[in-house]
Amino acid sequence: MIASNGWASAAAAAIFVFLSYRYLVYPALLSPLSRIPSAHWSAPFSRLWILWIRFARRENRTLLSAHRRLGPVVRVGPYELSINDTDSVRTVYQGGFEKPAWYSVFDNYGVPCMFSARPAAEHSARKRLISRVYSKSYIQSCAAASAQGRAILYERLLPILKDSVAEAEAPHGIDVFSIFMAATMDFIASYIFGLGNGTDFLGDKAYREHFLELYRARNDYGYYDQEMPRLTRFCRRIGIPLCPRWVDGANQELGAWCRGLCDKMEQLRHAGVRPIPGTPDEPVVWSAVADGLANEQAKNGRASVLYSTALSNVQLSVASELFDHVLAGQETAGLALTYLTWRLSQSLDLQNRLRAELLTLRPNMQLARDGTPSMPDLKQLDSLPLLHAVLMETLRLHAPIPGPQPRQTPEAGCHIGSYHVPGGVRIAALAYTLHRDESIFPEPEKWDPDRWLPSRTDPEDLRRRNQQFWAFSSGGRMCIGSNFAMHEMKLIITAIYSNYTSHIVDDEGLEAQSDGYTGRPGRERLFLRFENVV
Ligand code: HEM
Ligand SMILES: *[C@@H]1O[C@H](CO)[C@@H](O)[C@H](O)[C@H]1NC(C)=O
Ligand SMILES: *[C@@H]1O[C@H](CO)[C@@H](O)[C@H](O)[C@H]1NC(C)=O
Ligand SMILES: *[C@@H]1O[C@H](CO)[C@@H](O)[C@H](O)[C@H]1NC(C)=O
Numbered sequence: 001m002i003a004s005n006g007w008a009s010a011a012a013a014a015i016f017v018f019l020s021y022r023y024l025v026y027p028a029l030l031s032p033l034s035r036i037p038s039a040h041w042s043a044p045f046s047r048l049w050i051l052w053i054r055f056a057r058r059e060n061r062t063l064l065s066a067h068r069r070l071g072p073v074v075r076v077g078p079y080e081l082s083i084n085d086t087d088s089v090r091t092v093y094q095g096g097f098e099k100p101a102w103y104s105v106f107d108n109y110g111v112p113c114m115f116s117a118r119p120a121a122e123h124s125a126r127k128r129l130i131s132r133v134y135s136k137s138y139i140q141s142c143a144a145a146s147a148q149g150r151a152i153l154y155e156r157l158l159p160i161l162k163d164s165v166a167e168a169e170a171p172h173g174i175d176v177f178s179i180f181m182a183a184t185m186d187f188i189a190s191y192i193f194g195l196g197n198g199t200d201f202l203g204d205k206a207y208r209e210h211f212l213e214l215y216r217a218r219n220d221y222g223y224y225d226q227e228m229p230r231l232t233r234f235c236r237r238i239g240i241p242l243c244p245r246w247v248d249g250a251n252q253e254l255g256a257w258c259r260g261l262c263d264k265m266e267q268l269r270h271a272g273v274r275p276i277p278g279t280p281d282e283p284v285v286w287s288a289v290a291d292g293l294a295n296e297q298a299k300n301g302r303a304s305v306l307y308s309t310a311l312s313n314v315q316l317s318v319a320s321e322l323f324d325h326v327l328a329g330q331e332t333a334g335l336a337l338t339y340l341t342w343r344l345s346q347s348l349d350l351q352n353r354l355r356a357e358l359l360t361l362r363p364n365m366q367l368a369r370d371g372t373p374s375m376p377d378l379k380q381l382d383s384l385p386l387l388h389a390v391l392m393e394t395l396r397l398h399a400p401i402p403g404p405q406p407r408q409t410p411e412a413g414c415h416i417g418s419y420h421v422p423g424g425v426r427i428a429a430l431a432y433t434l435h436r437d438e439s440i441f442p443e444p445e446k447w448d449p450d451r452w453l454p455s456r457t458d459p460e461d462l463r464r465r466n467q468q469f470w471a472f473s474s475g476g477r478m479c480i481g482s483n484f485a486m487h488e489m490k491l492i493i494t495a496i497y498s499n500y501t502s503h504i505v506d507d508e509g510l511e512a513q514s515d516g517y518t519g520r521p522g523r524e525r526l527f528l529r530f531e532n533v534v
């Protein structure tokens with residue numbers, strides 16, 4: 001009896017000592033991470049605090065104040081850091097640190113896409129296929145893209161604005177959030193699948209609103225799978241799912257929708273229908289991916305995107321990739337346009353300055369009396385300073401992806417600032433704090449496009465601002481669609497403000513951009529009224 005009691009106490013004591021060491025002494029005092037200031041007293045011991053902050057959607061303000069108090073490297077969990085100085089950002093993002101499993105929720109059909117791919121080899125196999133068609137020079141000289149843009153702007157978008165002006169002075173305005181989500185979807189889907197086989201979200205309001213609702217479900221419930229994947233899987237297995245079942249249903253419906261678009265491409269190809277290059281129906285991205293894979297298969301017997309996965313289904317692999325582009329391209333640029341027109345609508349003076357600049361385009365996008373549409377010279381469009389400035393300032397203050405972009409430190413460890421950081425640590429920077437550095441962006445909460453104008457800014461300040469700008473991330477995993485996004489946003493803004501002024505009717509909720517990986521306006525709507533320029 002006494003002996004077994006003794007054993008039990010000894011075992012309990014041993015367990016106690018082990019647990020104290022493992023969960024208290026080591027992380028707080030001995031781990032190399034213990035030298036790094038903690039955002040919260042409990043961060044060295046437990047993830048609970050940061051999990052709660054994320055759940056309660058308080059992460060951006062929490063990290064902002066943590067970095068202001070504690071400096072550029074902050075510990076937010078036992079094995080998790082937040083950074084916000086350019087040197088550390090360069091180390092992590094230019095240094096090729098891999099993405100953690102956090103990104104697996106962005107796999108589609110159970111297959112990784114370029115965005116969610118983790119090993120470098122798998123990522124570059126995909127990137128090779130598409131980087132050419134998303135380069136600036138390709139987009140600017142692509143006849144198909146130009147024809148698609150012309151059709152979307154002049155046959156779909158501007159008629160909606162025109163009708164809204166005609167509608168008895170349209171006192172209630174129109175919801176531009178929904179319209180911009182539709183325009184950006186039509187742009188990216190046309191570039192991928194061709195104009196006729198892509199989407200017509202601008203024309204089909206009912207389907208578009210249904211789609212946006214499904215998309216919101218997908219967006220709102222990533223938390224569980226990303227932050228506590230094991231618990232989430234376990235709960236799903238025992239039949240108590242942490243997210244409602246209709247979220248899975250929404251995901252399935254979206255997935256089937258995109259497979260439908262891809263299958264049609266396959267069928268056309270099998271039927272021997274070859275799109276004529278340079279016409280609006282050319283599916284530029286789809287062709288690049290499908291031809292690239294076919295070439296690889298002919299040469300090597302197997303496509304290299306399949307090397308690193310057990311996957312044998314090329315079609316699914318293509319669909320996963322394009323599904324991601326369609327979603328990534330739609331939401332981000334739609335958000336930016338919503339915030340940009342909201343800001344512009346607060347200053348007629350700025351709209352006039354912008355219009356004066358837009359009308360210097362040769363040809364410009366002013367609507368001729370006979371209605372013949374013209375597309376501007378795209379190089380000239382890209383070099384308009386004020387148009388560029390209003391976009392940059394919007395992407396700074398209202399970054400569509402303001403939240404942390406996690407990576408993991410390499411096996412061998414690394415140096416971040418003056419700290420040694422072991423391998424396998426989650427580490428992230430976020431545009432939200434980088435874009436609010438007062439030493440680079442004075443009065444950071446103020447929306448002020450002049451800070452991006454070469455004529456109104458010291459060249460050295462401008463250089464530092466461009467270096468700090470992180471709306472598209474940086475390094476090897478930087479946004480592949482950044483040129484496409486800038487191109488379409490510049491076209492859309494030019495088409496609108498060459499001929500209309502905009503005025504706020506109802507902007508409730510705009511100020512409160514949601515705190516999360518993507519930042520959406522509080523009520524997901526913005527009502528503006530458009531007037532003809534007199
Ligand atoms: C204003 C518009 C856009 C913004 C602000 C934006 C922002 C970003 C950011 C911040 C990342 C890095 C995310 C991370 O590592 O966590 C990213 C990656 C990516 N974006 Fe965009 N994006 C935009 C438009 C687009 C468009 C139009 C496409 C269409 C193809 C696109 C496709 C992608 C892809 C495929 C990646 C993954 C790149 C990789 O992992 O190598 N994005 N984007
Ligand atoms: C980090 O972020 C805070 C808050 O955004 C900012 O004030 C600070 O200057 C930033 N830069 C560095 C190097 O800490
Ligand atoms: C789909 O694309 C093909 C060319 O690839 C074109 O011939 C066809 O008209 C398009 N379909 C629609 C509905 O526009
Ligand atoms: C478009 O705007 C210009 C001024 O920017 C104006 O002269 C022209 O009449 C407008 N056209 C239409 C059709 O509203």
Ligand SMILES: CC(=O)N[C@H]1CO[C@H](CO)[C@@H](O)[C@@H]1O
Nearest residue numbers: 060061402512513514515519
């Ligand atoms: C993206 C973004 O700005 N989100 C929120 C960050 O936190 C503040 C509160 O401090 C909110 O007002 C923002 O909407």
